[in-house]
Amino acid sequence: MTQISHDNSSIPVLTIDGPSGAGKGAVSARVAESLGWHLLDSGAIYRAVALAVLDEGIDAGDGAAIVGLCADLDLDFAAGEDGISVLLGGQPVDRRLRAEDVSAMASRVAALPAVRQALLDLQRRFRRGPGLVADGRDMGTVVFADAPCKVFLQASVEERAKRRYKQLKQKGESVKFLRLFRDLEERDRRDRERAVSPTVPADDAEVIDSTSLGLDEVVERVLEHVRQRLGREKS
Ligand code: DC
Numbered sequence: 001m002t003q004i005s006h007d008n009s010s011i012p013v014l015t016i017d018g019p020s021g022a023g024k025g026a027v028s029a030r031v032a033e034s035l036g037w038h039l040l041d042s043g044a045i046y047r048a049v050a051l052a053v054l055d056e057g058i059d060a061g062d063g064a065a066i067v068g069l070c071a072d073l074d075l076d077f078a079a080g081e082d083g084i085s086v087l088l089g090g091q092p093v094d095r096r097l098r099a100e101d102v103s104a105m106a107s108r109v110a111a112l113p114a115v116r117q118a119l120l121d122l123q124r125r126f127r128r129g130p131g132l133v134a135d136g137r138d139m140g141t142v143v144f145a146d147a148p149c150k151v152f153l154q155a156s157v158e159e160r161a162k163r164r165y166k167q168l169k170q171k172g173e174s175v176k177f178l179r180l181f182r183d184l185e186e187r188d189r190r191d192r193e194r195a196v197s198p199t200v201p202a203d204d205a206e207v208i209d210s211t212s213l214g215l216d217e218v219v220e221r222v223l224e225h226v227r228q229r230l231g232r233e234k235s
């Protein structure tokens with residue numbers, strides 16, 4: 001009888017980790033498009049869990065209930081007008097995923113080790129040919145620790161706060177720069193120092209500082225990293 005192998009470890013993965021606001025989302029989308037690879041926005045998974053927790057009125061401290069919810073999560077990604085759209089229970093939830101209460105709940109559920117464990121398989125199922133670009137915090141250290149290509153994208157807190165400030169202003173939201181700066185600093189510290197899957201570069205990651213680089217330059221550096229690690233010449 002022919003054995004069908006479900007081993008996907010030979011499929012190349014590029015992990016892009018780093019703190020909030022370092023440009024991971026934009027860089028990952030551009031790089032995935034250029035390579036023709038799939039894209040995993042792992043932050044959207046934590047946000048979708050957070051949204052479901054809020055919608056179902058589950059207590060943020062009830063780890064067992066949240067783990068149960070992860071097992072039944074009806075989550076899908078579909079190509080939409082503005083890139084990839086997240087579907088929860090078949091409905092697009094992109095706008096709600098970015099809401100302040102969802103962001104705050106996402107960072108709480110993401111700190112629960114049992115929740116992180118429950119989401120491992122779901123994330124690993126995105127590893128499909130010809131390759132995957134995985135964006136998050138622990139893609140290179142935990143979820144795809146065997147990935148051949150790993151980048152850690154960072155930028156100074158000031159630059160990241162400036163970028164976020166500009167984004168929010170463009171959306172017509174009223175924000176205070178100092179408040180944003182302090183919130184970002186606080187979240188960075190929590191992410192770096194948390195016991196499970198802290199936001200740190202993998203030992204074999206290339207660290208790219210985007211503080212004084214434009215998006216095109218970062219994308220080119222990341223593509224160069226992939227070529228080098230996969231032993232491919234520039235075409
Ligand atoms: O990248 P983001 O802002 O969409 O992430 C939402 C939250 O999920 C944020 O608090 C960090 C957390 N997260 C995580 O802990 N691990 C990941 N791989 C991705 C996101």
